[in-house]
Amino acid sequence: MSDRYSRQTLFAPIGFEGQRMISQKHVLLIGAGALGSGNAEVLARAGVGKLTIIDRDYVEESNLQRQQLYTEQDVIEKLPKAAAAKKRLLEINHELNIKAVIGDATPEVIEDLCREVDLILDCTDNFETRMLINDASQKHGVPWIYGACVSSYGMSLTIIPGKTPCLNCLLKKIPLQGMTCDTGGIIGPAVQMVIAHQSAEALKILVEDWEHIRQTFVSFDLWNNQYTNIKISKAKDEGCLSCGTTRTYPYLQSENRTKTAVLCGRDTVQIRPPHDTVISLATLSKQLKSLGYEIKGNPYLLSIEMAEQRMVLFQDGRALIHGTKDITHAKSVYQRILG
Amino acid sequence: MNKIMLFAHLRDEAGAEYIELQAEGKTVADVKELIAEKYNLTKLDSTMSAINEEFAEDDEVIQKGDIIAFIPPVSGG
Numbered sequence: 001m002s003d004r005y006s007r008q009t010l011f012a013p014i015g016f017e018g019q020r021m022i023s024q025k026h027v028l029l030i031g032a033g034a035l036g037s038g039n040a041e042v043l044a045r046a047g048v049g050k051l052t053i054i055d056r057d058y059v060e061e062s063n064l065q066r067q068q069l070y071t072e073q074d075v076i077e078k079l080p081k082a083a084a085a086k087k088r089l090l091e092i093n094h095e096l097n098i099k100a101v102i103g104d105a106t107p108e109v110i111e112d113l114c115r116e117v118d119l120i121l122d123c124t125d126n127f128e129t130r131m132l133i134n135d136a137s138q139k140h141g142v143p144w145i146y147g148a149c150v151s152s153y154g155m156s157l158t159i160i161p162g163k164t165p166c167l168n169c170l171l172k173k174i175p176l177q178g179m180t181c182d183t184g185g186i187i188g189p190a191v192q193m194v195i196a197h198q199s200a201e202a203l204k205i206l207v208e209d210w211e212h213i214r215q216t217f218v219s220f221d222l223w224n225n226q227y228t229n230i231k232i233s234k235a236k237d238e239g240c241l242s243c244g245t246t247r248t249y250p251y252l253q254s255e256n257r258t259k260t261a262v263l264c265g266r267d268t269v270q271i272r273p274p275h276d277t278v279i280s281l282a283t284l285s286k287q288l289k290s291l292g293y294e295i296k297g298n299p300y301l302l303s304i305e306m307a308e309q310r311m312v313l314f315q316d317g318r319a320l321i322h323g324t325k326d327i328t329h330a331k332s333v334y335q336r337i338l339g
Numbered sequence: 340m341n342k343i344m345l346f347a348h349l350r351d352e353a354g355a356e357y358i359e360l361q362a363e364g365k366t367v368a369d370v371k372e373l374i375a376e377k378y379n380l381t382k383l384d385s386t387m388s389a390i391n392e393e394f395a396e397d398d399e400v401i402q403k404g405d406i407i408a409f410i411p412p413v414s415g416g
Binding site: 173175182232 | 350408410412
């Protein structure tokens with residue numbers, strides 16, 4: 001297999017030295033959905049030293065349209081995504097050192113891994129985990145790359161501690177009800193475009209070509225032919241609690257995390273967002289109905305029928321997930337709808 | 340006049356790629372409020388803003404000819 005990386009080492013900015021560096025780096029991939037599948041495949045083929053993949057879900061039929069590592073057999077077997085991804089990635093590159101973590105990306109799990117990784121790739125579907133990654137990245141000095149997409153629209157940002165503004169500088173708070181693939185739909189090319197941006201930046205970071213890191217927030221709409229780069233150098237906020245002069249890393253603190261509780265004897269998990277919020281139930285109801293969900297409701301709550309669960313969502317963001325006692329699964333169901 | 344570029348759900352809600360508005364002297368927050376009402380746009384409070392392709396805070400004042408963009412962060416992945 002001596003020829004294996006020849007086309008990549010021929011690429012001058014990587015070369016033999018770059019390839020050697022790639023082969024010694026450890027990348028943490030959080031989320032093994034559409035972005036996770038694609039980014040993992042690029043890195044496995046590129047010869048990354050070690051990959052750790054965290055995911056809490058299992059493979060479902062509706063994933064196959066865009067999540068490139070998975071097969072119909074994985075759906076039949078209901079394989080956890082992290083395990084199915086590991087199996088496929090080892091078929092692609094048997095030399096890959098890969099660890100699959102099946103579970104929730106909690107502050108403890110992420111902080112532990114931060115001590116040994118060179119880069120974090122955000123392939124999650126919610127802002128709560130992204131803000132958590134952002135704080136852990138600043139605290140432990142590990143770069144991370146934000147990526148997200150919905151319908152034909154996608155975006156990405158590279159965050160290097162000490163060099164660029166962080167996600168909290170730009171957003172200031174967790175945007176609730178960000179559009180998700182379960183509410184706005186998604187096409188494969190939008191996923192691929194985000195993967196291309198994230199993985200190109202990942203290769204630059206792995207070969208330590210800091211000069212060529214993109215300094216902008218990129219966003220695009222492939223259906224409507226828009227491509228925009230926003231300069232962010234002036235956005236660095238010295239008062240930012242994640243990367244400013246006085247840091248508290250707020251999203252590593254438990255009071256800023258979604259609260260969950262299993263309701264005894266009811267086969268139900270209650271989910272409460274960390275802060276007061278008002279959800280536009282009418283808008284959400286319209287969106288979900290157009291996607292074929294069966295929705296009932298009144299001005300105070302929505303009842304959303306799903307394959308195996310029923311979610312009752314209140315205007316203040318609180319939800320009851322009926323039909324499960326599994327907190328991790330319930331949180332996943334909740335964040336798929338609310339982001 | 341100022342051109343206001345809309346992305347993602349904002350574009351769908353307004354039914355246009357951009358809108359034109361006299362925004363000189365107004366802040367980014369003023370413009371958000373104005374267009375939210377006029378075009379029934381939602382979730383503008385968590386939308387990122389840019390003036391002339393540079394990230395802008397809510398209190399930034401808009402000058403003559405500035406092009407403003409509202410970019411809603413999305414969470415799918």
